[in-house]
Amino acid sequence: MDVYPRRLYLQAGRGCPTCCCFATPDTVQCRYVRLLEPPADLPRAVRNLSIAGGNLTVLRAAAFAGGWAPGGREAAARPLAQLTLLVLTHDRIAALEEAAFAGLPALATLDLSHNPLRAVAPGAFAACGRLRTLRLNQALPPAPGAAAELLLGGALRNLSLARLELAGNRLRELPPAAALPPGLEELDVRNNSLRAPRPERLDGLARLRLLLAANPLHCDCASLRPLLAWRRNATWRAPDARGLRCASPPPLRDAPVLRLRAAQLGCPDGDADDEAWGLPEPDGAGQEQLETASYVFFGVVLALIGVVFLMVLYLNRKGIKRWLNNLREACRDQMEGYHYRYEQDSDPRRAGPGDL
The missing domain is CATH 1.20.5 (Single alpha-helices involved in coiled-coils or other helix-helix interfaces)
Structure with a gap:
């Protein structure tokens, strides 16, 4: 068995130069090679596959498993039964067709971050029954939240995801619960354009952890009350709540959300009860x-x-x-013995003629 990584030369496909991938028996990495299609001769024992900086554009059915088998049967030609991690970042992927990831039955983590996705077929992830983590950071089109819902709604509904990452997509609204997998445990919407999460959207996300840091939150009574009330009875729902900061209005810019008082938010007297909002001690006392x-x-x-x-x-x-x-x-006693020996023979390396 090879101890050191060995170099594999894989034929990328029609009209594409041969790409040089560095691989171990279970890991293949192709970085910043102008691939037009997924590599055609991936080893069947591969567990981790990473392709970064390619030009894949469109992922067709069973794109990483050789397409459909000849004869019209809907089965992957070369299934990769052991592949668990697939990273496809910066590959200019714009469209995912039906069953794009067929032939990857063990796939658990899929990273499609930093791709300009414009079209996702409802059955694009249909063959990914074990998929638990899906990363779509900076991958959705720069459009209002409704466009993202239409893009992802049908594709995600039948998955059994545990974690979904949608960071850096300029989302203005939280995705509705109907567009998310039913068993989702954690939703990452950091670094988006969320100003005031709507109560009905938060109520639909009551059973998952929500990461909200680096969003331009508007800090007034009407905008923050739904978020703080949603977090009040279960602080685990917002694990990064201590890092939330206000972006507006100007007097409260960059102020930590959990250190604000209801009076600072312009709430009326009847709503100025900090304990009812679930706010901690002022100024972190x-x-x-x-x-x-x-x-x-x-x-x-x-x-x-x-x-x-x-x-x-x-x-x-x-x-x-x-x-x-x-x-x-x-x-x-030790020092006296040393002095006595020194007086007897100050230089024991010399010997007299009678000693020879």
Whole structure:
């Protein structure tokens, strides 16, 4: 078995130069080679496949498994039964046709980030029964949220995803629950254009974790109340809530959301109850009190250890004094013996004539 990575030369397809991929028996990487089609001769034992910087444009049926078998049967010609990770970033993919990933029964993670997706067939992921993580960061068209819903709604509905990443897509609205896989556990919508998540959209996402950092949130009473109320009873729903900051209005720009008071948001007197909103102590006082208590407890523990050490020294003072005296006497005897030998023969390397 090869210990060091070996170089594989794979024929990319019609009209395309031979691409040089560096591979181990279960990992193939093709980076920034102008592929027009997926490599035609992928090893059947490959588990991790990465193609970055290509020009794939359109992924047809069973694109990575040799297409459909001849004879009209809807089965992949060369299925890759062990492939679990497929990374296709910066490949200029604009369209995913029906059953584009057929022939990859074990596929668990698919990364289509940084591609200009414009068309996704409803059955593009139909053959990916084990797909758990789908990354579509900076891959959706720069259009209002409705366009993204139409693009992804039919394709994602039948998947059993655990994590969906939609970061950096300039989304103005959260995707509706109907357009998401039913068992989704985590949705990443960081670095989008979300200003005020609507209550009905948040209510549909009550059973998953939502990552919202780096969105231009508008901080006023009407805009923030749905988000804070949604998070109030289950703080795990927004694991990055402490990193959320306001983008507007100007007086509150860059202010941490969880340190704002209801009065700062312009709420009427009847709505100015911070506890009802689920807001923590002002200016992080609760966190500071917890840290202070931790430092005090640590100091008390160190003090107790010091007191015990001093008591041990005090109770054993006679034994310690005796041990020091014995050590001093032993050192003195050693030095006297050294001086005696030196006086007898100051240079033992020289020998007199009678010793020869």
